[in-house]
């Protein structure tokens with residue numbers, strides 16, 4: 001089977017009702033990004049950052065995977081599919097995707113402040129507490145204070161290197177729903193081998209090199225079109 005690598009951003013989950021970051025009305029219009037999503041912001045006001053991610057968790061548990069997430073799962077019948085996502089939601093997993101690598105962390109996880117290898121999944125880790133989806137500066141799990149398992153701005157992206165290895169092995173590479181503003185994620189395209197077909201699904205696409213086939217559409221409609229194109233290529 002050919003290796004189909006799909007790199008997704010916030011637009012992938014837009015049809016599930018989860019706000020993107022940079023579209024008008026997006027999250028970074030409402031919250032100063034460096035207050036709620038940076039290492040400095042967390043050091044300055046950790047309570048605000050906890051509350052920001054608590055809200056995102058409440059939104060996520062009320063949301064469902066959309067037809068686009070499911071279309072990616074369907075492609076597993078024809079291809080060896082790898083999803084590399086900038087999204088911190090778990091909608092690819094809940095749709096049933098088998099291989100998902102998160103570049104920017106995972107909303108439903110927290111980790112120990114004093115040992116980053118200790119990662120805990122909510123709500124299991126907080127069962128019995130008044131709100132098992134909510135953490136605060138006082139939350140203690142297994143004797144450890146915790147922080148969101150999110151890659152903040154100003155922090156390294158530990159999964160970028162494995163992502164580049166996956167991208168370099170792609171036979172077909174697809175980008176969906178990202179403004180390609182955030183590095184190193186936006187640089188993944190550079191690791192795709194020359195000659196490999198590259199598609200980009202986005203209703204308002206960023207500027208991309210000429211060799212990229214742009215499908216100007218939302219994720220679910222764009223994936224339906226892509227599946228028709230790729231069916232012939234499987």
Ligand code: OAD
Pocket residue numbers: 008009010011012014015020021022023026037086087104151152153176177178179180181182201202203204205206217218219220
């Ligand atoms: P952005 O909010 O920057 O971009 C969202 C993209 O989704 C835009 O290109 C939109 O045109 C597109 N879009 C909107 N609706 C869509 C739909 N229905 N179907 C497909 N695409 C649609 O989000 P990202 O590029 O993912 O990081 O942002 C990257 C990172 O910036 C995020 O992972 C987050 C943020 O700061 C962290 O918080 C670490």
